[in-house]
Amino acid sequence: MLTEKQEAILDFVRAIQAERGIPPSTRDIQRQFGYASQNAAMNHLRALAKKGVIEQIDGRTWGLKARLVQAHLFTVPVYGSIPAGRPTAEEQSAEETLQLDPSLFGLPARAANRLWALRVRGDSMTGAHILDGDLALLERREPRAGDIIAALVNGTETTLKRLLYRGRAAILHAENPRYADIVPESGLECQGVLVGLIRRTT
Amino acid sequence: MLTEKQEAILDFVRAIQAERGIPPSTRDIQRQFGYASQNAAMNHLRALAKKGVIEQIDGRTWGLKARLVQAHLFTVPVYGSIPAGRPTAEEQSAEETLQLDPSLFGLPARAANRLWALRVRGDSMTGAHILDGDLALLERREPRAGDIIAALVNGTETTLKRLLYRGRAAILHAENPRYADIVPESGLECQGVLVGLIRRTT
DNA sequence: TGCGGACGTGTTCAGCCGAACACATCGTAG
DNA sequence: CTACGATGTGTTCGGCTGAACACGTCCGCA
Structure with a gap:
């Protein structure tokens, strides 16, 4: 979805905006990354902006939408079952969205846009x-052996398996x-790789 | 403390900042209140600023210092093991504190000050x-039969039992x-009665 | 082999911004 | 009566900002 550079820029914008409320100017970014030109x-x-992760807040300033910044919260899309295709950052197909503190799961700030959540169905x-009904927090990254992952099987639905x-x-x-076994x-x-779990017991 | 005009200005700044994240410029304020001069x-x-309710965010822009906008987050104290006595709202003895969205667990706003969290130890x-290491979210309230509760046994330590x-x-x-059984x-x-569970799997 | 996208340099420009200075009005406290 | 703070007007200035234009490199894909 995002290139490496773009992700770095996005992280920087997010960090500055979370810290002082106002996103960095193009020249702030230029200095931060050592660009010789503001145009980079x-x-x-x-x-x-074309990919929809930032926008022009007041017609001039580039930044994240206000809701995505609040404190140091991540906004994580929650999916019920994922139709064919990869879950991207398009939040249109997300059932809902949820805000959580990354420190709860020991996640670094740069994990923000790799996170999503899956409402677990079944007892597998x-x-x-x-359990059925649990909310599984997942990070899009390369899995390692032994990881619990959300995998696309049969090209139709996503299930959680080890x-x-x-x-x-x-x-x-x-x-x-x-x-x-499959x-x-x-x-x-x-x-995605399972990084956390949220259960509601009432 | 504040004059009437000052309060009006403050309200406007707060409104704009809550809405788009960036406080209004002096000229925005000028237009909003029909001033002929920016200096007003x-x-x-x-x-x-002299009265402390506003500050210059990045050396230029005037805006609110406190993030009064911050969603509806609960601040929940997290305890490791509870020594004798009831866990009260005194957060001094809390290991840490955690911010979470009550809607995650379907909790009403009035539950805020009845919530606390316990780091689970053992496999009971x-x-x-x-599991061991899970974070159990608890609400101080009268338990019903079948509830999982945090109970004080032997007057020394709190354990989770049904x-x-x-x-x-x-x-x-x-x-x-x-x-x-005990x-x-x-x-x-x-x-407290168990209302939620948070697990970190990495 | 050519095309386009990602990435970057160098430069210029119009507009907005905070800041400052000079000055006016009004009410109130000393 | 005077001094001062709150509230304004009118104007100017230097700096920062986003935007645009021209140009260049590298790499993958058809």
Whole structure:
């Protein structure tokens, strides 16, 4: 979605805006990244705006929408079940959105735009103490063996499974003996790695 | 403290800043109040700054210092283990504090000062899918049968147990067969009822 | 081989911004 | 009566800002 540079710029804008309320000017960005020209920053801001993550607040100043800045909160989209395709930052398809303090899960600020949440359905992960109705917090990143990941199976729906390797073959293991392991035929599509869990018990 | 005009200006600044994140310029204020001179606004801003309700955010822009806009977040104290006595609102003894959105757990605003959190130790509640290291969110209120509660046993430490009744006698049931039920001798001291759970998996 | 996108330099320009200075009015406290 | 603070007007200035234009590099893709 975002290039590496664009993400760096976005992080900087977010940091400044969270700290002092006002986003950095193009020349602030220029200085921060050592650009010789103000236009380098301008180009990135325009690119970020085209991708919808920032906007021009008062017709001049480039910054994040006010709601996304509040204190040091992340705004995380919550999905019920994910239709085919990767969950992107398009929040249109998100059921709702939720605000949480990243320090709760020990997440660095730059994880902000890689986070999303999934409302867990079914009992396939009860062995890992993840229940129906729980809210799984996921980060879009490369999974490691043993991670619990949200994976796209059958190209239709996203499910939570533990990623294991049998030799070189990846298998998706349900933490419930009533469910069989899934062996992805073609490439494995990982949409996120579990980093946190939120449960409502009332 | 503030004059009538100053209060009007302050309200306007607050409104604009809440809406778009960036406070109005002196000329915005001038237009809003129909001043013929920008200096009228400047004078008021300087007066407000002298009284401490406003400051210069980035060396130029005048705006509110406090983030009075901050969503509807609860500040919840987090305890490791609770020493004897009831966990009160004194946050001095809290290990840390945590900010969360009450809507995450479907809690009404008036629950704010009844909430606290406990860092779970031990495996006595794994049957209820509550693990060592989890953060249990609790509300101080009268428990009902079947609730998972934080109870003070032996007058020394707080543990999480399920509250059951055998006839009229209350028993504290660990959701783990390796732990025996506890039958409180004297009155049962309930410090909170489990309303939510937060787990960090990384 | 050519095209376009990401990325970056160098420069100029019009507009907005805070700041300052000079000055006026009014009511109130000493 | 005087001094002062609150409230304004009118004007000017230097600095910062976003925007635009021209130009250049690198890399992947058709």
